[in-house]
Amino acid sequence: MEKGYEVHGIIRRASISNTARIDHLIEKNAVILHDGDLSDSSGITAIIRNVQPDEIYNLAAQSHVQVSFDVPEYSGDVDALGVLRILEAVRNVGLEKTCRIYQASTSELFGKVEEVPQRETTPFHPYSPYAVAKQYGFWITKEYREAYGMFAVNGILFNHESERRGENFVTRKITLAAGRIACSLQEKLQLGNLDSLRDWGYAKDYVECMWLILQHDTPEDFVIATGEQHTVRDFTQKAFAAVGIELRFEGSGLEEKGIDTKTGKVLVEVNEAWYRPTDVDNLWGDPTKARTVLGWNPQKTTYEELVQIMALHDLKLAQKEAALKEAMKGIE
Ligand code: GDD
Numbered sequence: 001m002e003k004g005y006e007v008h009g010i011i012r013r014a015s016i017s018n019t020a021r022i023d024h025l026i027e028k029n030a031v032i033l034h035d036g037d038l039s040d041s042s043g044i045t046a047i048i049r050n051v052q053p054d055e056i057y058n059l060a061a062q063s064h065v066q067v068s069f070d071v072p073e074y075s076g077d078v079d080a081l082g083v084l085r086i087l088e089a090v091r092n093v094g095l096e097k098t099c100r101i102y103q104a105s106t107s108e109l110f111g112k113v114e115e116v117p118q119r120e121t122t123p124f125h126p127y128s129p130y131a132v133a134k135q136y137g138f139w140i141t142k143e144y145r146e147a148y149g150m151f152a153v154n155g156i157l158f159n160h161e162s163e164r165r166g167e168n169f170v171t172r173k174i175t176l177a178a179g180r181i182a183c184s185l186q187e188k189l190q191l192g193n194l195d196s197l198r199d200w201g202y203a204k205d206y207v208e209c210m211w212l213i214l215q216h217d218t219p220e221d222f223v224i225a226t227g228e229q230h231t232v233r234d235f236t237q238k239a240f241a242a243v244g245i246e247l248r249f250e251g252s253g254l255e256e257k258g259i260d261t262k263t264g265k266v267l268v269e270v271n272e273a274w275y276r277p278t279d280v281d282n283l284w285g286d287p288t289k290a291r292t293v294l295g296w297n298p299q300k301t302t303y304e305e306l307v308q309i310m311a312l313h314d315l316k317l318a319q320k321e322a323a324l325k326e327a328m329k330g331i332e
Contacts, residue, residue: 001025001030001031003211005055006032007030007031007032008031008032008033008034008047008051008053009022009031009032009033009034010033010034010035010036010037010038010044010047010060011033011034011035011036012035012036012037013035013037021164034047034050034051038060038078038082038085038086039077039078039081039082040085041085041088041089044085044086044089045085045088045089045092045093048086048089048090048093048095048099049089049093052093052095053095053099054098054099054100055099055100055101055102055214056086056090056099056100056101056102057102057104057210057214058082058083058086058101058102058103058104059104060078060082061078061079061082061104061130061134062074062075062078062079062130063079063130063166064130064166064168064169065108065128065130065131065276065280066274066276067130068128068129068130068133069128069129069276069277072129075129075130075133076129076132076133076136078133079130079133079134079136079137080132080133080134080136080137080140081136082137083103083136083137083140083141084136084140086101087101087140087141087144087150087152090150091144091148091150096148096149096150097149097150099151100151100152100153100214100219101141101150101151101152101153102153102154102155102210102213102214103137103138103141103152103153103154103155104155104157104210105134105137105138105141105154105155105156105157105221106131106134106156106157107156107157107158107159107199107223107225107283107285108126108127108128108130108131108134108280109124109126109131109134109135109138109156110122110124110125110280110283111124111125111126111127111128111131111280112125112127112278112280113125113280113282113283116282116284117199117225117227117229117284117285117286118223118225118283118284118285118286119223119285119286119288119289120156120221120222120223120289124138127278127279127280128276128278128280131280138154138156138221141153141154142154142221145219150219151214151219152219153213153214153219153220153221153222154221154222155206155209155210155213155221155222155224156221156222156223156224156285157206157224157225158198158199158200158201158223158224158225158226158283158285159171159198159199159200159201159283160200160201160202160203160205160206160224161200161201161202161203161306161310162202162203162204162306162309162310163309163310163313163314164203165203165310170191170196170198170232170235171200171235171239171310172310172314173189173191174189174191174232174235174236174239175239175307175310175311175313175314176314176317176318177189178236178239178240178242178243178245178311178314178315179243179311179314179315179316179317179318179319180314180318180321181240181243181245181267182243182244182245182315182318183315183318183319183321183322184322185318185321185322185325187267188266188267188268188269189236189258189267189268189269190268190269190270190271190273190274191232191236191268191269191270191271191274192232192270192271192272192273192274192275192276192279193232193274193275193276193279193281194231194232194233194236194249194256194270195231195232195233195281196231196232196279196280196281197229197230197231197281197282197283197284198229198230198232198235198283199225199226199227199228199229199283199284199285200226200230200235200303200306201224201225201226201298201301201306202300202301202305202306202309204301205297205298205300205301206224208296209222209224209290209294209296210224212290212294212295212296213290213294216293216294220293222289222290222293222294223285223286223287223289223290224285224287224290224296224298225284225285225286225287225298226285226287226298226299226302226303227284227285227286227287227298227299228284228303229282229283229284230303233249233258235307236258236268237249237258238304238307238311239307239310239311240258240267242307242308242311242312242315243311243312243315245260245262245267246260246261246262247259247260247261247267247268248261249268253270254270254271254272255270256270257269257270
C-alpha cells in the first residue's frame with residue numbers, strides 16, 4: 001500500500017470475525033477483500049479473472065507445523081495443491097506472461113538440516129506434513145517457471161515474527177505470557193523444546209524483501225533470513241527481561257525451569273504436550289544472495305530490537321487488560 005498498489009486479499013468464511021489484524025485497513029477501505037479459499041479452484045480462478053493482478057503473493061497456508069501432524073490431509077490440500085490452483089488459474093485466465101507470482105516457501109523445507117547455515121543450494125529434508133506439502137509448493141512453482149516461462153518464484157523464508165504474530169507460535173506465546181505475568185494476570189508459561197534454534201527476523205523487513213524478489217529482472221528463488229540463530233530459551237529470557245523480570249534457567253529436559261531471580265518463583269516450565277513428533281531444531285539461514293543480488297539488509301531490525309518490539313507491545317496489552325479488570329472490580 002505504501003508503494004501505491006491497489007491491494008486485494010482473499011478471506012475464508014468464518015462464523016465469527018477473524019479480521020482483527022487488518023481491521024485498521026478495512027476501516028479505511030485500504031484493502032479489497034474477496035471471499036475465497038485455496039481449496040476451491042473455481043473461486044480462485046474467478047477472483048484472478050476479476051482482479052487481473054500484476055503480482056500475486058501467496059502467503060496463504062495452514063501454517064502451524066505442529067497442527068499439520070493433526071490435520072495432514074488438509075495441510076497438503078491447501079499448502080501443496082493450493083499453490084497449483086493459483087498457478088493454473090493464472091494460466092487459464094491468460095495472465096501467464098504478465099502476472100508475477102511469489103510463493104511463500106519456508107526454511108522448514110531444510111527441516112532435518114543437511115548443512116549449517118542453510119542457503120539456496122542446501123538440499124531439502126522436510127520433517128513434518130507441513131514441510132512436505134510446502135516442498136510440493138516450492139517445486140510446482142519452479143516447474144511452472146521452467147515449463148511455461150512464468151515469473152513464478154520462491155522466497156525461502158526463515159521465521160518472521162512481529163507484534164501481529166499468531167498467538168500459538170512460540171515467540172508471541174512467550175511475549176504475551178511475559179506481559180501477562182508481569183501484570184499478575186498469569187502465573188506461568190509452559191513451553192516445549194527450549195533448545196530449538198531459530199533464525200528469527202522481523203516480518204515487516206521480510207515483506208520488503210518479498211517485494212524486491214518480484215521486482216528483480218529475472219525470476220529466481222531466494223533465502224530470506226537474518227544470518228543469526230538463537231534458542232527458544234534465549235528468546236524467553238530476553239522477552240522477560242524486556243518487561244522487567246530476570247529469569248534463571250535450572251535443570252534439564254522436562255525438568256528444566258525458568259525461575260524469577262528476585263522472587264525465586266517458577267515462571268517457566270516445560271510440558272511434553274508442546275513437543276512435536278519430529279522437530280526441526282537447527283534453523284540458521286545465510287542471506288548472502290538476497291543481500292548481494294537484491295541489496296536487502298538482513299539486519300535492518302536486529303534480534304534484540306525484535307524481542308523488544310514484541311515484548312513491549314504485549315506488555316501494553318496486558319496493562320490495558322489489568323486496568324480493565326481493576327475498573328470492573330469497582331463496578332461489581
Ligand atoms: N509453537 C510452539 N509452542 N513452539 C514451541 C513451543 C511452544 O510452546 N516450545 C518450543 N517450541 C519450539 C518448536 O518446537 C519449534 O522448534 C520452535 O519453537 C518454533 O516453533 P513455531 O514458533 O511454532 O514456528 P515454526 O518454526 O515451527 O514455524 C514457523 O516458521 C516457519 C518458517 O521457518 C511458521 O510460521 C511456519 O509457517 C513457517 O514456515
